[in-house]
Each structure stands twice: as structure tokens, then as C-alpha cells.
Amino acid sequence: xxxxxxxxxxxxxxxxxxxxxxxxxxxxxxxxxxxxxxxxxxxxxxxxxxxxxxxxxxxxxxxxxxxxxxxxxxxxxxxxxxxxxxxxxxxxxxxxxxxxxxxxxxxxxxxxxxxxxxxxxxxxxxxxxxxxxxxxxxxxxxxxxxxxxxxxxxxxxxxxxxxxxxxxxxxxxxxxxxxxxxxxxxxxxxxxxxxxxxxxxxxxxxxxxxxxxxxxxxxxxxxxxxxxxxxxxxxxxxxxxxxxxxxxxxxxxxxxxxxxxxxxxxxxxxxxxxxxxxxxxxxxxxxxxxxxxxxxxxxxxxxxxxxxxxxxxxxxxxxxxxxxxxxxxxxxxxxxxxxxxxxxxxxxxxxxxxxxxxxxxxxxxxxxxxxx
Amino acid sequence: xxxxxxxxxxxxxxxxxxxxxxxxxxxxxxxxxxxxxxxxxxxxxxxxxxxxxxxxxxxxxxxxxxxxxxxxxxxxxxxxxxxxxxxxxxxxxxxxxxxxxxxxxxxxxxxxxxxxxxxxxxxxxxxxxxxxxxxxxxxxxxxxxxxxxxxxxxxxxxxxxxxxxxxxxxxxxxxxxxxxxxxxxxxxxxxxxxxxxxxxxxxxxxxxxxxxxxxxxxxxxxxxxxxxxxxxxxxxxxxxxxxxxxxxxxxxxxxxxxxxxxxxxxxxxxxxxxxxxxxxxxxxxxxxxxxxxxxxxxxxxxxxxxxxxxxxxxxxxxxxxxxxxxxxxxxxxxxxxxxxxxxxxxxxxxxxxxxxxxxxxxxxxxxxxxxx
Numbered sequence: 001x002x003x004x005x006x007x008x009x010x011x012x013x014x015x016x017x018x019x020x021x022x023x024x025x026x027x028x029x030x031x032x033x034x035x036x037x038x039x040x041x042x043x044x045x046x047x048x049x050x051x052x053x054x055x056x057x058x059x060x061x062x063x064x065x066x067x068x069x070x071x072x073x074x075x076x077x078x079x080x081x082x083x084x085x086x087x088x089x090x091x092x093x094x095x096x097x098x099x100x101x102x103x104x105x106x107x108x109x110x111x112x113x114x115x116x117x118x119x120x121x122x123x124x125x126x127x128x129x130x131x132x133x134x135x136x137x138x139x140x141x142x143x144x145x146x147x148x149x150x151x152x153x154x155x156x157x158x159x160x161x162x163x164x165x166x167x168x169x170x171x172x173x174x175x176x177x178x179x180x181x182x183x184x185x186x187x188x189x190x191x192x193x194x195x196x197x198x199x200x201x202x203x204x205x206x207x208x209x210x211x212x213x214x215x216x217x218x219x220x221x222x223x224x225x226x227x228x229x230x231x232x233x234x235x236x237x238x239x240x241x242x243x244x245x246x247x248x249x250x251x252x253x254x255x256x257x258x259x260x261x262x263x264x265x266x267x268x269x270x271x272x273x274x275x276x277x278x279x280x281x282x283x284x285x286x287x288x289x290x291x292x293x294x295x296x297x298x299x300x301x302x303x304x305x306x307x308x309x310x311x312x313x314x315x316x317x318x319x320x321x322x323x324x325x326x327x328x329x330x331x332x333x334x335x336x337x338x339x340x341x342x343x344x345x346x347x348x349x350x351x352x353x354x355x356x357x358x359x360x361x362x363x364x365x366x367x368x369x370x371x372x
Numbered sequence: 373x374x375x376x377x378x379x380x381x382x383x384x385x386x387x388x389x390x391x392x393x394x395x396x397x398x399x400x401x402x403x404x405x406x407x408x409x410x411x412x413x414x415x416x417x418x419x420x421x422x423x424x425x426x427x428x429x430x431x432x433x434x435x436x437x438x439x440x441x442x443x444x445x446x447x448x449x450x451x452x453x454x455x456x457x458x459x460x461x462x463x464x465x466x467x468x469x470x471x472x473x474x475x476x477x478x479x480x481x482x483x484x485x486x487x488x489x490x491x492x493x494x495x496x497x498x499x500x501x502x503x504x505x506x507x508x509x510x511x512x513x514x515x516x517x518x519x520x521x522x523x524x525x526x527x528x529x530x531x532x533x534x535x536x537x538x539x540x541x542x543x544x545x546x547x548x549x550x551x552x553x554x555x556x557x558x559x560x561x562x563x564x565x566x567x568x569x570x571x572x573x574x575x576x577x578x579x580x581x582x583x584x585x586x587x588x589x590x591x592x593x594x595x596x597x598x599x600x601x602x603x604x605x606x607x608x609x610x611x612x613x614x615x616x617x618x619x620x621x622x623x624x625x626x627x628x629x630x631x632x633x634x635x636x637x638x639x640x641x642x643x644x645x646x647x648x649x650x651x652x653x654x655x656x657x658x659x660x661x662x663x664x665x666x667x668x669x670x671x672x673x674x675x676x677x678x679x680x681x682x683x684x685x686x687x688x689x690x691x692x693x694x695x696x697x698x699x700x701x702x703x704x705x706x707x708x709x710x711x712x713x714x715x716x717x718x719x720x721x722x723x724x725x726x727x728x729x730x731x732x733x734x735x736x737x738x739x740x741x742x743x744x
Binding site for chain 2: 070081105270305308
């Protein structure tokens with residue numbers, strides 16, 4: 001293998017796999033990236049055996065070839081090189097020469113034979129969706145996926161296909177951790193084909209999100225047997241899907257409300273952030289008192305003190321006092337961008353529906369907690 | 373106590389003590405700052421019982437008074453307040469009301485009686501030095517003070533008074549960790565009065581450094597019995613001095629050389645940084661081959677690979693191969709700003725003297741290590 005590649009392109013290529021490689025695995029090869037030089041690109045592959053990322057980057061190939069190199073170390077080396085074309089040459093015993101005069105490195109690679117094979121994948125359905133639309137689906141929902149992998153049925157994003165009133169096909173992503181539910185949808189073209197009892201793992205969504213840097217690009221999602229691939233430009237992410245029965249969420253979507261609150265997002269977000277400093281109990285409890293023109297947030301910590309913070313609102317329905325986990329509420333309010341939010345509520349312990357302005361494509365449900 | 377203070381000034385006041393307060397001490401009061409409202413300022417005091425910092429900040433005092441508040445928590449609160457005047461009021465049971473509408477906090481303070489008294493201090497000698505001059509003394513030397521507090525005689529900065537050829541009094545700071553020695557001096561006015569077997573603790577130098585933000589200001593250093601104070605504007609830092617006999621460093625300052633190297637600092641720094649990626653043995657060994665026009669740096673790690681990097685030099689004397697701890701060399705080269713460096717050397721295991729351009733006020737000695 002012999003390749004010339006710009007330093008910038010090499011850095012981008014290696015940066016793209018850092019989130020996938022396993023630095024601390026006992027299975028050392030999972031810390032390596034597979035470099036494949038062919039045609040007019042350098043392909044970089046990394047896998048944690050659940051998720052595989054393959055990126056292609058423009059390069060001048062003098063001799064095609066393949067070698068595996070430690071992804072984190074090679075990335076450190078690439079970032080510190082002089083800003084000039086980098087000459088990569090594989091040598092005997094899987095050594096990788098990285099030449100960027102005056103800097104000269106010879107890295108210990110390993111045989112590509114040890115590198116896990118990319119799992120076979122046969123697409124049974126393929127759809128395309130705008131990069132920005134997919135980014136929103138992920139940003140509005142992925143934070144509610146529990147980080148604890150053992151939450152059967154909750155530990156991934158639930159994807160399904162639906163249609164709006166005009167019959168346009170929509171991709172809908174729903175997530176929940178039992179205390180809140182996030183729901184977002186966006187139009188797509190093509191064919192949806194994900195199994196009913198399958199979820200997209202949190203880590204895959206985090207890594208897919210990193211590929212969505214150009215809002216103009218299209219993303220292709222292919223569905224196969226217990227797996228899916230996401231393709232954006234010259235980057236491909238393959239992920240196994242998590243098996244699990246997502247809760248029947250439609251039954252918890254309230255169909256009516258007794259109280260409706262309209263509030264400006266930024267002042268409400270500021271108030272949540274400030275009051276959260278004193279919400280130090282296990283449930284991060286914030287007391288939320290809705291009255292005619294104002295909501296009063298308050299929290300009290302045993303050690304530090306207490307905080308109170310009013311925010312102007314308009315309320316339809318009777319005043320009410322509720323309790324929430326302030327962190328859960330913060331994440332929802334923080335992921336939105338609209339100027340106004342509405343909360344649709346029932347009684348003190350009934351789910352609170354959060355809507356963003358006039359949007360019907362996103363919706364959040366936050367379960368209140370009992371105040372002591 | 374009742375005070376109005378701008379949010380910006382309150383943040384600055386609390387930021388100034390964060391490095392001194394002990395967040396994890398079993399002695400809870402050391403996590404608190406003492407707030408004293410008097411005349412036309414709010415005074416903030418914090419101590420770890422070795423170092424005490426006292427800052428004064430412009431405020432409107434409606435009622436003088438004093439209260440102790442958790443420094444880290446109050447700082448978090450101050451940073452998140454709306455950008456408006458902050459109203460501080462002490463209440464019964466040592467509660468501190470922090471009012472910045474619409475945000476309203478009531479923090480649990482504690483009685484000022486529990487706060488450690490500022491140690492009595494009587495100055496036996498006082499000098500003044502420019503802020504920028506003191507900053508340089510600290511920046512050129514403090515990194516070589518061992519972080520291990522048990523290195524008797526090395527665990528602080530050695531200060532002494534000397535004069536230059538014109539008879540101008542100079543303050544000289546010398547530090548060493550046994551593998552390198554850093555030496556810097558700058559003119560001062562007044563009287564030096566530090567005991568012979570006393571050192572300034574590393575943490576005190578770090579905290580004094582934070583006070584030196586305005587290069588135009590003068591610093592007053594007062595010396596007392598096993599203690600010193602540094603005063604900059606309305607900030608005062610009191611530190612106990614560490615007892616310890618600093619090594620007789622003059623005897624290790626080489627008086628002649630066999631080899632003299634001139635090198636450009638930036639290319640040499642780049643080379644050290646790059647090669648350091650492969651200097652992964654316990655001594656962080658870099659091999660340094662000086663020849664007529666070039667120095668070749670190289671390092672090899674068992675796991676990752678090897679690096680080689682030439683840098684142009686001019687050498688007086690015979691070529692030589694030496695070994696150094698790359699981190700030690702990096703810190704020295706990194707703290708300087710001059711375009712050119714000179715290295716004065718003897719044999720392979722003799723100390724290497726690093727000088728910055730034509731400057732005689734700073735000097736570094738780095739001990740080579742034996743190459744295997």
C-alpha cells in the first residue's frame with residue numbers, strides 16, 4: 001500500500017471512527033482501524049462488533065493495499081503532523097510508515113486478517129431522508145434513551161412509518177425511559193422496512209448524528225435482517241438492531257387536556273437552569289406552581305439552600321401545583337428552538353404534554369412526580 | 373448585611389477564591405468563603421489553612437456585616453444569575469438571600485465564628501516588583517516544582533536576592549525536581565527578607581499567578597516569620613512558607629561548555645511534541661543526535677511505533693548523542709518565547725544548559741538520561 005493524502009483529509013478520516021473504536025476492550029483489534037487504499041480513495045473502517053463505520057476519503061493511491069493501525073494512536077499522530085501531504089506506506093511485518101517531512105513515523109500495525117469481517121448485509125427495504133430531518137429526529141429523541149443497556153424494550157430508538165393527513169409517508173422516532181417520552185417525525189421517500197420488535201441502539205444514533213454535518217445532503221437508510229445501514233455521502237454506518245418490544249406508547253398519548261399553558265421558551269429554560277442548582281434530591285425535584293399569569297418554579301436542597309423563580313405564562317384552566325424531575329424537563333426544553341412552548345396537562349399526577357409552538361411533528365410527554 | 377453588587381463583580385469575587393477553597397476537606401468550613409461587607413466594598417476571604425486569599429470588590433453597602441457561604445455553590449449560583457445588580461441580604465440562622473429578579477435564592481451560610489482566623493502577620497521586610505516581572509519568574513520556574521509534597525527541600529520555589537553588574541537588586545527564583553533546574557531573575561525595589569531555609573509552596577505560586585492579570589500593576593511582597601503576603605491592587609494572598617533546605621544549586625551551574633547548539637525554538641518545539649508521541653517508556657526517553665547542521669530526535673515505543681524528526685541547528689564542538697526525558701525538555705522549551713535557543717553541553721551525561729536568545733535573566737539545566 002502506498003498513498004498520498006492531505007493531513008486535513010487524514011484527520012477527518014480518523015476522527016470519523018474514534019467514537020466507534022473500543023479503546024479499553026480486551027479484544028485489542030477493536031482498537032484498530034482498517035485502512036484500505038483503492039481506486040482514488042483511502043477507506044477507513046472501524047467496528048465495535050455492534051456498529052461498523054466505513055468512511056472514504058480522497059487520496060492519491062500509488063499502490064492499493066490494506067493494513068490495520070491503532071485508531072487512537074494514529075489519530076494523535078495525524079493531528080500533530082505538519083500541514084502538508086502525508087505519505088503512507090505499508091512495510092513488512094505490518095508496519096505503517098507515516099511520512100510528512102520533517103516528521104517521520106513508523107507505526108506498528110497488524111494484519112488485516114485479524115480484523116472482524118463486516119457483517120453480511122442484504123437490504124430488504126431502502127428509504128431516503130434529508131440530513132437535517134434525520135438530525136432533528138435524533139436530537140429530539142435520543143437523549144431519552146436510557147444509558148443503562150439492560151432496560152429491555154427501552155434501550156434504543158423505536159422507528160416506524162406513518163402518514164400525515166395528506167398521505168405523505170413519515171418516519172417517526174419514539175423513545176422513552178419510563179419517565180418521559182419523546183416523539184418526532186419527518187417525511188421520507190422509499191420503503192420503510194424495520195422489524196416491529198427492533199430498536200436502533202443509542203450509540204448508533206450518536207454516531208449517525210456525527211455524519212449529519214451537511215444539512216443539504218440526503219441520507220439513505222437500508223433495512224436488513226436485524227440490522228440497518230445509514231449512508232451519507234461517502235460514509236456508511238452499519239448497526240445491529242436491538243431486539244425489544246417498545247411500549248405501546250399510543251395509549252399514553254393524552255387525547256384531551258384540562259389545563260393549557262403557553263410560555264416563552266428562553267425565560268422558562270433560564271428558570272429551570274437556575275432552580276436546578278437547588279434540586280439536589282434523588283429525583284431532582286422542582287415544584288411547579290401554575291397560576292393565572294405566572295408559573296413559580298422552586299426547589300430546596302437539604303445542604304445548600306432554596307431557589308424560587310417566576311416566569312410569565314398564560315393559563316387556560318384551573319391553577320395547579322405539580323412536581324417534576326428538573327433534569328428531564330430541562331433536556332426537553334433545551335432540545336427545542338421555538339420561541340413558545342405549550343404544556344397540556346390534566347391533574348397533578350397525569351402526564352404533561354410539551355409542544356413546540358404550532359408544530360405537530362414533535363411532542364414530548366413528561367411524567368410528574370409526587371411532591372412530599 | 374445588605375449589599376448591592378453587579379453580577380460581573382460578584383462572579384469575579386467568587387472566581388478569585390475557587391482555587392484556594394477545599395471542596396473535599398473533612399473540615400467543612402474550608403469549603404466556605406467569608407463575605408464581609410464594609411465601607412464601599414465586599415471582601416471575600418478563603419483559606420486552606422496554608423494559603424489565604426482576600427479580595428475586595430466594589431459594592432454598595434446598605435448595611436455592613438459578615439457571613440460565611442459555600443464558595444463553590446455560591447459561585448455556581450452567581451454564574452447563572454440574570455445580568456443585573458445582585459442584592460445580598462443576610463437573614464436569621466446565617467441564611468444568605470441572593471436576589472436577582474426574577475431569580476431568588478436563599479443559601480445556607482454558616483456563622484463567621486467558625487471561619488479560621490487569618491493568621492497574624494508582621495512584615496519584617498517589604499519589596500515591590502512589576503506584575504509582569506513576577507509573572508515571568510513564576511512561569512519560567514514553577515512547573516519544575518515536584519507535585520509530590522514530600523520532596524523535602526524541593527517542594528517550593530527558592531527565592532533569593534542578588535544584584536546585577538550595575539548593582540540593581542534582583543529577585544531570583546530557582547526551582548528543581550532533581551532532573552532539571554529553572555532559574556529566573558527580575559529587578560525589584562525595597563527590601564528582601566525571606567529566610568534562608570524557606571520555600572514558597574507551589575500552590576501559592578499558582579494562586580499568585582492568577583492575580584497577575586494586569587501587566588502594568590505593581591506587586592508588593594511582604595516577608596514575615598515563616599510567611600509571606602503578595603498584594604496586587606485590592607487582592608491579597610497570604611501563604612505560609614515551606615521549611616526546607618534548597619539544594620546548593622550554584623555548584624551545578626556549568627561554567628564552561630564543550631558543545632554549543634543554536635536552534636530555532638518553534639521547529640524544535642514541534643519536533644519534541646511529535647516525537648513525544650512515541651516516547652512512552654517510563655523515562656519518556658527521546659534520543660537526541662547532534663551533528664554539524666542538524667539535530668535528529670527519535671523515540672520508540674514498544675506498543676505503538678517509532679518517530680524520527682530532524683531540526684536544523686548550528687553546532688560548535690564535536691557531534692554527540694544524548695538522551696533526555698522529552699516531557700522535561702518540552703516544558704522548558706514551551707515556557708519560553710524567544711525565537712532562538714542555545715544549548716551548552718559537555719559530555720553525554722553532563723548537564724545541558726538551555727538559554728533563551730541573548731537573555732541572561734533566565735536559564736534552565738536539564739539532566740540527560742542514559743540511553744540503553
